[in-house]
Amino acid sequence: MIASILHPGEMGISVAAAAVQSGHSVLWVSDGRSDKTKKRAESLKLKDVEKLSELAESDVIFSICPPQVAIETATSVSATDFKGLYVDANAGSPETKKLISEILNKNNIDFVDAGIVGPPANFEGSTRMYVSGERSEEVEDFFSNGLLDVRSIGSEIGKAASLKIAYGAWTKGSSALILAVRAMAKSSGVEKELIEEWKLSQPSAESLTLLSASLNSPKAWRFVSEMQEISKTFEAENIPSAFWEAAAEIYARLSKFKDFSEDQLDIDTVLEKLIE
Amino acid sequence: MIASILHPGEMGISVAAAAVQSGHSVLWVSDGRSDKTKKRAESLKLKDVEKLSELAESDVIFSICPPQVAIETATSVSATDFKGLYVDANAGSPETKKLISEILNKNNIDFVDAGIVGPPANFEGSTRMYVSGERSEEVEDFFSNGLLDVRSIGSEIGKAASLKIAYGAWTKGSSALILAVRAMAKSSGVEKELIEEWKLSQPSAESLTLLSASLNSPKAWRFVSEMQEISKTFEAENIPSAFWEAAAEIYARLSKFKDFSEDQLDIDTVLEKLIE
Numbered sequence: 001m002i003a004s005i006l007h008p009g010e011m012g013i014s015v016a017a018a019a020v021q022s023g024h025s026v027l028w029v030s031d032g033r034s035d036k037t038k039k040r041a042e043s044l045k046l047k048d049v050e051k052l053s054e055l056a057e058s059d060v061i062f063s064i065c066p067p068q069v070a071i072e073t074a075t076s077v078s079a080t081d082f083k084g085l086y087v088d089a090n091a092g093s094p095e096t097k098k099l100i101s102e103i104l105n106k107n108n109i110d111f112v113d114a115g116i117v118g119p120p121a122n123f124e125g126s127t128r129m130y131v132s133g134e135r136s137e138e139v140e141d142f143f144s145n146g147l148l149d150v151r152s153i154g155s156e157i158g159k160a161a162s163l164k165i166a167y168g169a170w171t172k173g174s175s176a177l178i179l180a181v182r183a184m185a186k187s188s189g190v191e192k193e194l195i196e197e198w199k200l201s202q203p204s205a206e207s208l209t210l211l212s213a214s215l216n217s218p219k220a221w222r223f224v225s226e227m228q229e230i231s232k233t234f235e236a237e238n239i240p241s242a243f244w245e246a247a248a249e250i251y252a253r254l255s256k257f258k259d260f261s262e263d264q265l266d267i268d269t270v271l272e273k274l275i276e
Numbered sequence: 277m278i279a280s281i282l283h284p285g286e287m288g289i290s291v292a293a294a295a296v297q298s299g300h301s302v303l304w305v306s307d308g309r310s311d312k313t314k315k316r317a318e319s320l321k322l323k324d325v326e327k328l329s330e331l332a333e334s335d336v337i338f339s340i341c342p343p344q345v346a347i348e349t350a351t352s353v354s355a356t357d358f359k360g361l362y363v364d365a366n367a368g369s370p371e372t373k374k375l376i377s378e379i380l381n382k383n384n385i386d387f388v389d390a391g392i393v394g395p396p397a398n399f400e401g402s403t404r405m406y407v408s409g410e411r412s413e414e415v416e417d418f419f420s421n422g423l424l425d426v427r428s429i430g431s432e433i434g435k436a437a438s439l440k441i442a443y444g445a446w447t448k449g450s451s452a453l454i455l456a457v458r459a460m461a462k463s464s465g466v467e468k469e470l471i472e473e474w475k476l477s478q479p480s481a482e483s484l485t486l487l488s489a490s491l492n493s494p495k496a497w498r499f500v501s502e503m504q505e506i507s508k509t510f511e512a513e514n515i516p517s518a519f520w521e522a523a524a525e526i527y528a529r530l531s532k533f534k535d536f537s538e539d540q541l542d543i544d545t546v547l548e549k550l551i552e
Contacts, residue, residue, distance in 0.1 A: 094464065117473055128473065153469050162464040167473060170457045170481060174450050177519050180510065181446045187513045188370065188438040193429050197393055197404065197443060205446060234456065237463045239550060240525040243453050246518035274515060 001025075001142065004058040005046070006073055007033060012064035013040045014120035014127070015089070018148035019062075020044060027058060056081040060142065064116075067092045068225040074100040078107040085135055089114035091168060091226040093233040094158030101133075101157045112136050113157045115164025121148040132159035165233045169244065172223055173230070175212035176247035182209045182267070183274035213270035214262040220254035227251060250274065277301070277418065280334040281322070282349055283309060288340035289316045290396035290403070291365070294424035295338075296320060303334060332357035336418065340392075343368045344501040350376040354383040361411055365390035367444055367502040369509040370434030377409075377433045388412050389433045391440025397424040408435035441509045445520065448499055449506070451488035452523035458485045458543070459550035489546035490538040496530035503527060526550065 004027040005016045016026045028041050030048045041048065049055060061082065063073050070090040077086060086109050088100050094113075101111040112135055118127035128149045131139045136152040143150045153159055185194040198205040216223065227248035234241035253274050257265060280303040281292045292302045304317050306324045317324065331337060337358065339349050346366040353362060362385050364376050370389075377387040388411055394403035404425045407415045412428040419426045429435055461470040474481040492499065503524035510517035529550050533541060 118477060128476070130469065130473075153466070156465075159464075159466060162461070163466040163469050163473070166457050166461040166464075166466060166470050169460070170454055171478065173453055173457070177449055177453060178446055180515050180519065181442050181449070184445070184510055184513050184515050185438070185442040187515070188435075188442075188509075189432075190429070190435060190439040190442060193406065193439050194442050197406075197439070200404070201394060202447065233464075234460055237460050237551075239456050239460050239463070240522035242518035242522035242525075243456065246516035246522075249516040249518075275513075 001059040002027065002057060003142070004028060004049075004055045004061045006061060006063050006077075007065050008037060008041055008046070009064070010040075010120045011116060012062070013044060014122055015062055015064060015116075015129070015148060016041075016044055016046055018121055018143050018145060020046075021145040021147060022143050023145075024142070027055060029055065052076055053080045056083075058082065058084055060085045060087060060139075062114075063088045063090060065090060066222045066225060067096070067229050070096060071100060071103070074103050078103050078109060083108055085110045085112060085138065087112045087114050087131070087139055089116050089129060091115070091164055091229060092161055093165060093229040093236070094161045095232065095236065096229060097158050097161045110135055111157065112139050113160040114139070115160040115167075117164060117167050123147075125149070130160045130163050133157050136160075162233070165230050168226060169230045169234070172216070172227065172251075173243050173247050175208070175216050176227075176250040177243070178205065178208050179212050179270065179274060180246070180250055183271045186271050187275045210267055213267045214265045216251075217254045217257040217265045217270050218260050218262070220251040221258045223251040224248050224255060277335040278303065278333060279418070280304060280325075280331045280337045282328075282331075282337060282339050282353070283341050284313060284316055284322070285340070286316075286396045287392060288338070289320060290398055291338055291340060291392075291405075291424060292317075292320055292322055294397055294419050294421060296322075297421040297423060298419050299421075300418070303331060305331065328352055329356045332359075334358065334360055336361045336363060336415075338390075339364045339366060341366060342498045342501060343372070343505050346372060347376060347379070350379050354379050354385060359384055361386045361388060361414065363388045363390050363407070363415055365392050365405060367391070367440055367505060368437055369441060369505040369512070370437045371508065371512065372505060373434050373437045386411055387433065388415050389436040390415070391436040391443075393440060393443050399423075401425070406436045406439050408437075409433050412436075438509070441506050444502060445506045445510070448492070448503065448527075449519050449523050451484070451492050452503075452526040453519070454481065454484050455488050455546065455550060456522065456526055459547045462547050463551045486543055489543045490541045492527075493530045493533040493541045493546050494536050494538070496527040497534045499527040500524050500531060 097113045112133035121127035140150045185191040227244045231241040231244035373389045388409035397403035461467040503520045507517040507520035
C-alpha cells in the first residue's frame with residue numbers, strides 16, 4: 001500500500017519506518033518543512049512529493065503533528081483529491097477528533113482516530129498506537145512488522161483520543177505538578193529540607209523532578225496545546241480540569257528550552273525559569 | 277513541663293502520647309468535643325481541664341486541628357491568661373502562620389510554626405514535626421522520647437509551613453490528579469484500556485489510584501481547606517496554583533466519605549462520586 005506521513009518529526013519518522021518495514025511505500029511533503037525534518041525523511045528514503053495535492057494517490061494518510069495544527073492539516077487534505085483513509089494520531093481531545101472526522105467525511109474521506117503512547121517507536125514493545133473508528137482494524141493490519149504495536153479499541157471516534165488524553169493527563173500533568181512543587185520549595189527557601197524529607201518518605205520524588213526537568217523541558221513548547229486539549233476534555237466530562245490549565249502554564253514557562261539538549265537542562269536552570 | 281493539646285484527633289493524640297512518654301503532663305479541653313475525641317483523650321489519661329481559660333497554667337500549647345479553624349483557635353487562646361509558648365502544627369500557609377503569630381505576639385505569647393509530615397506518630401521513624409521560630413529548638417528538646425522526630429529548621433515563622441505545604445502539594449495533589457484521571461477514563465469508556473496501558477508503562481499508577489481512593493477519601497473533608505492553603509501559598513510565590521484548586525474540588529466531591537472505613541471505599545464507589 002501507499003501511505004503518507006504529515007509531518008514527520010521524531011515520532012512521525014518512527015511511524016514511517018514501521019510502515020516501510022511493514023512493506024509499504026511512504027510519501028511525504030517537503031513544502032514548508034525544516035531542514036531537520038528533511039534530513040529525517042531522507043534518512044528513511046521516503047518519497048518527497050513536494051506538494052500536498054500530490055498525496056491523492058495514497059491509500060492512507062497519517063497526521064502526526066502538534067495538536068494545535070491538527071485541524072488545519074485535515075482541512076488542507078480535505079481540499080485535495082485524496083479519497084483514502086485519514087488517520088489523525090495527534091494528542092487532541094475527542095471533540096477535536098470528531099470535528100476532524102466531520103471535515104473529512106464531508107469530502108468522502110474515511111477517518112480513524114489514533115493516540116500514540118510511548119516514545120518514538122524505535123524499539124519493539126516501547127510504543128502503542130491505539131486506534132478507534134469503523135476502519136480501525138485496517139490500521140492494525142497495516143502495521144504488520146511489530147515495531148509499532150497498533151491496537152484497535154472499537155468503532156467510536158474519540159475513544160482513542162480519550163485514552164491518549166487520560167494517559168498524558170497523568171504522566172505530563174504529574175510532571176508539571178512536581179516541578180511546580182520543587183520550584184515553590186526553592187523560592188521559599190525549603191528545597192534542601194524537602195529533598196531530605198522526600199528521601200525518607202517519597203523515595204522516587206526527587207528523581208521524578210530531575211527526569212521531568214531534563215526530558216520534558218525540551219518538549220514543553222508542544223505540551224502547552226496538549227495540556228489545553230486535556231483540560232477541555234476533562235471540562236466536557238465535568239471533572240475538575242484546572243490541573244491541566246496549571247500544567248499548560250508550567251510548560252509555557254519552559255517553552256524557551258525548545259530543542260535544548262538534556263545535559264543543558266539541570267534542575268536549577270529549569271526551576272529558575274519557573275520562578276522568574 | 278505542662279503541655280496542652282488542642283484538639284486531639286488521631287494526629288493530636290499521637291503528639292500527646294509522645295509528650296506523655298517524654299515525661300510531661302498533658303492537658304486538654306473537652307468543651308464542645310465529640311465522644312470519639314473524649315475516648316481518645318481518656319485512653320491516654322490526659323487531664324481534662326474542661327475550659328480553654330484553664331489552660332493558662334501550661335508551658336506550651338500545641339494546636340493540631342483542621343487548618344480552617346487554626347486562626348480561630350489561636351484567637352481564643354490569646355484571650356486567656358496563657359503566656360507560654362504556642363505551637364501551631366496545622367497545614368496552613370506561611371501567611372496564615374504569620375497572622376497567627378501576630379495575634380499571639382500582641383498578647384505576649386511566643387509562637388513556633390510547625391508542620392507535621394507522615395501519619396499519626398505511633399511508630400518510631402514514621403513521622404517528623406518540622407518547627408521554625410525563635411524558640412523552635414525548645415520544641416525539639418521537649419520531645420525527648422523519639423516517637424515523634426522533631427526537627428528545627430530555623431528561626432523564621434513560615435518556613436515549617438512552606439515545607440509542609442510543599443510536601444502535601446505533591447502527595448495530596450498528585451493523589452487528587454490521578455483520581456481525576458481515572459474518573460475521566462471511566463466516564464469516557466476507556467478505563468479498562470488505561471489500566472492495561474498503565475500495566476505496561478506506568479506500573480505504579482493503578483495501585484496509586486486504589487490507595488488514593490481508600491486512604492484519602494475518608495480524610496477528604498479536611499483536605500479541602502489544606503488544598504486551599506496550598507493554592508494560596510503557590511499564588512503568593514507566583515507559581516501556577518490551579519493544580520490545588522482542582523484538588524480542592526476533587527476532595528470536596530469526596531467529602532461525603534468522612535470517617536468511612538477503608539473497606540467501604542472500593543475504587544468504583546469513589547470514582548462514581550467524582551463523576552456524578
